[in-house]
Amino acid sequence: MRPLTEEETKVFFQKLAQYIGRNIVHLINRPDDTYCFRLHNNRVYYVSEKIMKKATCIGRDQLLSLGVCFGKFTKTGKFRLHITSLDYLAQYAKYKIWVKPNGEMPFMYGNHVLKAHLGRITEDTPEHQGAIIYSMNDVPLGFGVTARSTSDCRKLDPTGIVVFHQADIGEYLRGEETLL
Amino acid sequence: MEVQSVLESEKSKFKSTEVEKAIPLEYDLGNLAAFDTNPIDPKSLKKGKENLLKQLTRDNTQLIMNAIFNLPTKSGEDGVFATLPEPVTIIPREKPIPKEKILTRWEKFAKAKGIQKKKRTRFEYDEKTGEYKARYGYDHTKSSDDIPEDWLIEVPRGADPMEDQYEKRANEKKERIESNKKRQKRNQEEAEAVRKNINPREARKQELLNKSIIAKTSTASLGRFDKKLKNEPKIKNQGIKKHHESATGDMNAEKQKTLEILEKTIGKKK
Numbered sequence: 001m002r003p004l005t006e007e008e009t010k011v012f013f014q015k016l017a018q019y020i021g022r023n024i025v026h027l028i029n030r031p032d033d034t035y036c037f038r039l040h041n042n043r044v045y046y047v048s049e050k051i052m053k054k055a056t057c058i059g060r061d062q063l064l065s066l067g068v069c070f071g072k073f074t075k076t077g078k079f080r081l082h083i084t085s086l087d088y089l090a091q092y093a094k095y096k097i098w099v100k101p102n103g104e105m106p107f108m109y110g111n112h113v114l115k116a117h118l119g120r121i122t123e124d125t126p127e128h129q130g131a132i133i134y135s136m137n138d139v140p141l142g143f144g145v146t147a148r149s150t151s152d153c154r155k156l157d158p159t160g161i162v163v164f165h166q167a168d169i170g171e172y173l174r175g176e177e178t179l180l
Numbered sequence: 181m182e183v184q185s186v187l188e189s190e191k192s193k194f195k196s197t198e199v200e201k202a203i204p205l206e207y208d209l210g211n212l213a214a215f216d217t218n219p220i221d222p223k224s225l226k227k228g229k230e231n232l233l234k235q236l237t238r239d240n241t242q243l244i245m246n247a248i249f250n251l252p253t254k255s256g257e258d259g260v261f262a263t264l265p266e267p268v269t270i271i272p273r274e275k276p277i278p279k280e281k282i283l284t285r286w287e288k289f290a291k292a293k294g295i296q297k298k299k300r301t302r303f304e305y306d307e308k309t310g311e312y313k314a315r316y317g318y319d320h321t322k323s324s325d326d327i328p329e330d331w332l333i334e335v336p337r338g339a340d341p342m343e344d345q346y347e348k349r350a351n352e353k354k355e356r357i358e359s360n361k362k363r364q365k366r367n368q369e370e371a372e373a374v375r376k377n378i379n380p381r382e383a384r385k386q387e388l389l390n391k392s393i394i395a396k397t398s399t400a401s402l403g404r405f406d407k408k409l410k411n412e413p414k415i416k417n418q419g420i421k422k423h424h425e426s427a428t429g430d431m432n433a434e435k436q437k438t439l440e441i442l443e444k445t446i447g448k449k450k
Contacts, residue, residue, distance in 0.1 A: 002424045009441045017446055028438050034431050049431055056428055
């Protein structure tokens with residue numbers, strides 16, 4: 001477990017900023033407690049100082065996880081967000097997409113969001129922008145990347161893809177053993 | 181009179197070779213080019229662009245041909261040739277100027293001594309057949325011999341009589357090839373150094389030093405327990421050590437640093 005290097009922090013923030021923009025500041029500057037990002041086994045954890053200090057007692061091989069896993073660095077040095085970061089992403093999301101009840105199931109099985117299932121969408125969402133997906137009663141379901149901008153969505157036919165799937169809460173069941 | 185009229189009528193079929201221009205053309209016959217600086221009449225341009233261009237081209241080509249025919253000529257077996265003057269217009273090169281070839285050690289020596297390469301003819305007279313035959317390669321002078329030239333080699337005076345002279349000769353050739361290869365490699369290395377503007381001696385020294393460093397640190401203990409030479413320069417372990425911040429350092433400083441990085445990365449995007 002160690003703090004992120006400058007290069008890693010840059011890559012990580014660039015990815016995170018696609019979903020929550022400048023709201024990353026709220027993750028770092030918290031009124032309740034000091035929180036920090038820590039790297040362990042190539043995964044980035046968001047953890048309070050208190051817990052992090054306690055975790056230093058545990059050996060590197062024995063320490064499995066601490067705080068909330070935000071994602072991991074791939075072997076090529078890119079960063080991948082994991083579904084476990086959804087709580088924080090949903091809290092500070094810039095662009096939101098609501099899915100109709102009949103679209104919840106297909107999305108949570110790992111499919112892209114289709115136009116037919118699109119309930120609502122944030123105004124002026126650009127193309128290829130990270131967005132959080134909610135059910136109609138505001139339960140975050142996952143996140144993805146928009147395939148079309150808001151204006152293009154209107155002209156799209158019902159089977160066209162609106163959001164590319166990246167992660168969904170169905171992964172808690174499907175990828176139970178790999179999630180940390 | 182008959183002939184005259186026939187010639188006249190024949191001539192009238194073609195345009196005259198005489199072309200009149202208000203401003204004479206600028207010729208650059210070395211490049212087989214001429215530049216027409218006469219202004220174009222806008223009226224005739226409007227009337228017919230194609231016709232005007234055709235006419236201009238014809239007239240100017242005629243003028244170039246006239247100029248070429250006025251040049252001094254040389255007649256040879258293949259015909260009559262006009263000798264073109266030096267080109268005036270400078271045309272930019274497509275490719276960079278070729279670099280000067282860096283001489284090998286032998287070439288340098290030969291130049292200093294004034295030794296010139298003698299070109300041997302490809303064919304030589306074969307006395308046995310009375311024909312010219314290739315000096316080497318396919319169907320060369322010696323290939324037709326059933327008995328090789330060196331079917332017997334005299335043992336030199338003072339040499340070991342039991343020594344195989346054929347083997348000795350073969351070994352000598354092998355060594356010559358080997359040493360020539362070494363020289364070739366050295367020449368290449370020196371040329372490379374010269375191209376990089378380094379003294380070849382220095383380059384060789386540096387390379388040897390680098391190699392010795394690699395060799396010394398190639399043991400399991402990175403050369404810590406090896407025997408040292410006298411006055412051997414101390415070599416630091418050249419590996420790059422990654423340094424990471426402590427996990428439980430100054431939290432406030434870490435926070436400030438993270439915010440700074442955030443400003444840098446997000447600020448750049450907008």
